[in-house]
Amino acid sequence: MSQLIKKIPLAPIHLVVLLLTLYFVMYRLSVLSGLILVGLLALLWVHQGKKVCCQILSILACFFLFFGFQCVKATLDEAAAPTEVSSLAVKPDSIQVNGDSLSFRAISSGHLYIVFYQLKSQEEQVYFKNLSSLIRLEVEATVSEPEGLRNFNGFDYRDYLRTQGIYRTVKVQQIRKIRQHFSWNPLDWLSLVRRKALVYIKEHFPSPMRYYMIGLLFGDLDKEFDQMSDLYSSLGIIHLFALSGMQVGFFVDKFRYLFLSLGMQKEHVDWLQVPFSFIYAGLTGFSVSVNRSLLQKMFANMGITKLDNIACTIVLSFLVMPHFLLTAGGVLSFAYAFLLTVFDFEDLGHYKQILVESLAISVGILPLLIYYFYSFQPLSILLTVFFSFLFDVVLLPGLSLVFLVSPLAKLTQVNFLFVWLESCIQWLAGLGLKPWIFGKPSAVCLLVLLVVLLLLHDLYQKPKWCIALISLAALLFFIIKHPVENEVTVVDVGQGDSIFLRDMRGRTVLIDVGGRLRVTPKEKWQEKESQSNAERTLIPYLHSRGVSKIDVLVLTHAHADHMGDLLEVAREIDIGSIYISEGSTISKELMEMLQTIKTPPHLVKVGDTIPICDGFLRVLYPYGKGDGGNNDSVVLYGELLQTRFLFTGDLEDGELELIKRYPRLSVDVLKAGHHGSRGSSYPEFLDVISPRIALISAGKHNRYQHPHQEALQRFQERQIQVFRTDEQGAIRFRGWKKWKIETVK
Incomplete structure (x- = not known):
């Protein structure tokens, strides 16, 4: 070689x-x-x-x-890809049970699918939780395309599944028959063995010990671990669960030591390492990071080291996993490996070397981290050093030993150590040290940042060059966080409302936060871990735009689809002032949330103004105390960059009252009331305000059938251009002196 x-x-x-x-x-x-x-x-x-x-x-x-x-x-x-499916061969190690929701990967007619099913009984739940055999399901199901991108800079689920070779999703209505089957495919054998190990651990070890065991030994994080996983993510150390590097080295080195100590020649052990690597990769889910580490190990055995090693690994990866650089995990895994190869601090003392190396890698990986996750937790520099030692040197060998001896003795007494560990993580997360929000750089900005940091590595001994490069990097980070433009964005939060405004000065206004009705399950077994709408949509978008604080939050009224995710937003983003109508104080739920976040609300009055862009938003409605419902919505009007916007919340009959009070109200862009329902956008209202554009925020395939055909007909009759989040995703106006309209789709 x-x-x-x-x-x-x-x-x-x-x-x-x-x-x-x-x-x-x-x-x-x-x-x-x-x-x-x-x-x-x-x-x-x-x-x-x-x-x-x-x-x-x-x-x-x-x-x-x-x-x-x-x-x-x-x-x-x-x-x-077929549009009909009746038989599914389940990939057992992909089974995920979350309350009454079941998901897994399956093969039908040679095509791979992601499958969803709502469990009908607790017996079904227990069956699939404990399933550790190859089965084929005869089903009644519908096949559809995966959901694509819904928000700017958002997660594209369809694109992600394509990198896995999955082009359709299957929703099962009924399972007609379950039968076991045998496969000659070695990949199915590995999937089955992995599943048996996961079920065995869940049955014989207590929580939280079992979550760390299946995470560090088999590369799987259970849904029940989501809450702790979020805490690890907030501290910037969730990557410690991504099997690679030290973990792979630990198992490969033990394998080689065993056979070399038995007297086997090195050349023969090198060849034996190939099938071992394949089996180990299968037992850990064939993740990119594991495959990369195993390939690097094999090339190292051939005497290929440093940059030649990483280069050969990348070339071979092109052949064995062609889509490996189309996901964040793949890019970050190879980036970390590259930085570890490039940096050389061996002339420093041991402890100083660890700290300097950790700092250098954190800075080197920073452009990619903010490109994919928009933020950086500075505390992670120190935490990574400590927890890497804990995970790689203590937990990994310890849990491996506990797992191997478990058929003879279940050493569950050590579970208290994991309870203590999680208490420490919760304490650290509770300190309130929020990550730095940078925003998402453009592709050009990302490339320039990477080049600057590489030059900084080569020229760090030349002070003048260092100062110039650091200044350029700081300027680029500033531009990413503070884009010099105005914007008005209708964020796609599903069946709800959330509209974000920012001007060139950096002032921010958010109108509503979205949310959904929280339906309490009938039985305890149906309860599941789930993210709020804001955690999947609004918060990632705001972070991608570098927003860590909202100056003014306006909650138009006290319905869940407008204010339900207030706590989630307040937890991730600082809020200056909260404006609500006087009638919204009737809502016990809203007042409890406001008490929780300790932000006294400002009760709006007609005539109140909020400065933004080159003008301000003025409160036009409500005139007095209402009931906090649709017709008590706070209505905002403003001329921003020579364009007149009217934001109406869920206003319905109140539209007629509004034009009585303001008979000459002229509007260019109308945010249609109540998601385009039949009871809003009255003909008389539209005739008076004469908008050119109507914006409708509604969830795709929502159960209320918003927007209603009658409302759409009214817009069409008046030649009003309609933009809809259910069809086009997020809608954004952006510019310096004039607005440019863009949609996700």
């Missing part, structure tokens, strides 16, 4: 840079990657000459054909 590397006319890591740009050109159709590729080839021609350039082009051509084949295959597979 070393001889083959020497024959390459270019350093392997430089060749990989070219392949990476080609990869993103092919898989993401990226113009930026195309320009970079052309620029790199031009530099190669200038510095290495025509002969070397032609040799490299021949290698790139081979990968171009391979990447092209993969793209065409994915397109054909997606087009050929």
Whole structure:
């Protein structure tokens, strides 16, 4: 292998840079990657000459054909995915039971699906929780396309499933028959063994000990662990559960030590390590981080180290898992590996080396972290050092030993250590040290940041260069957090309302926070862990725009779909002032939430103003104390960048009162009342205000059938352009002096 590397006319890591740009050109159709590729080839021609350039082009051509084949295959597979399913072969280690919700991956007619089913009884729940055999289900089900992107910078579930080779989701209405089956596929055997291990741990070990055991040994985090998982995420150390590096090294080193100590030759152990790596990868779910670490280990056995090692690992990864760089986990795993390879602080003392290395890696990975997660927890620099030692040196070997001896003795007495550990995590999270919210950089900004940090690594001994590069990096981070533009965004929060406004000065206003009715399950077994709408939609969007504080929050009225997620938003984002109508104080639920977040509300009056953009929002309604319902909605009107906006909450009959009080009210953009229901957007109201554009916030396939056809007909008759979140996702107005309208779809 070393001889083959020497024959390459270019350093392997430089060749990989070219392949990476080609990869993103092919898989993401990226113009930026195309320009970079052309620029790199031009530099190669200038510095290495025509002969070397032609040799490299021949290698790139081979990968171009391979990447092209993969793209065409994915397109054909997606087009050929059946629209009907009656039989499903379940992947047992993918089974997830969350209250009365069941999900798993399954194969039907050679196609892979993600399957959802609502459990009908507690007996069904227990059966699937304890299932540890290969089964085939005969079902009545509907097949549909996965949900795509709903908000700017949001999570694209459809795109994620495509990287897994899944192009359709299945919703099972009824399971007709369950039968066991046998498979000759080794992947199914590994899936079954992994499932048996997971069920065994859940049956024989107490919580929270079992969550750490299945997480560190088998790469699976149970739904019941979601609450603690969120705390680890808030502290920036959830990556410790991503099996790689130390964990893989631990098991591979023990495997090699065992056979070498038995007298087996190193060459034979190297070959034995290949099937062992395949089995271990299968038992941990074939995650990208595990596969990457195993490949690096195998190349290290061949004497390939440092940058050559990471380069060879990337090239082989292109072949064995082509979509590995299309997910955040894959990119971050290889980025961490690259930084660990590049940084060399061996001349420092042991403890100083650990701290400096941790700081350097945290800074080096920062652009990618904020690109995917928009934030950074500075406390994670110190916590990673301590908890990495705890997880890799103490918990991993300890839990491995406990698991291996469990058939003879269940050492569950050590569970108190995990209880204590979780108490410490809860205490740390309770200190209120929130992560720094940066926002999501553009692709160009991300690239420049990465180049700046790489140059900083090479030139850190030159003070003038250091100052210049650090200043440039600081400027880029500032621009990411404080984009110099105005915006009005109707966030897609499902069946609810939430509208975000920000101006060039950085002033922010949020109108409503969305939410949903919380339905108490009939029986305890049906209870499940779930995220609020805001945690999936509004909060990620605000963080992606660098928002860590809302100056003014207006809750138009006291219905759950407008104010239900207040606590979740207040937990993640600081709120300056909260404006509510006097009638909303009748709502016991709202007042309890306001007491919890300790923010006294401002009771709005007609004529109150909120400065934003180049003007202000004025309160037009309600005139007196109402009941906190739809017709008690706070109505806001403002001329922003020469465009007149009217935000009406869930106003219905109140529209007629509004035009009586303001008979000359002129509007350019109307946020339609009550999600476009039949009882809003009265013809008389529309005739008076004469809007050009109507914005409707409604959930896709909502049970209320909003927006109603009658309301849409009224808009059409008056040639009012309609934008709908249920069809187009989030709607955004942005610009400096003039608005540009954009939608997600």
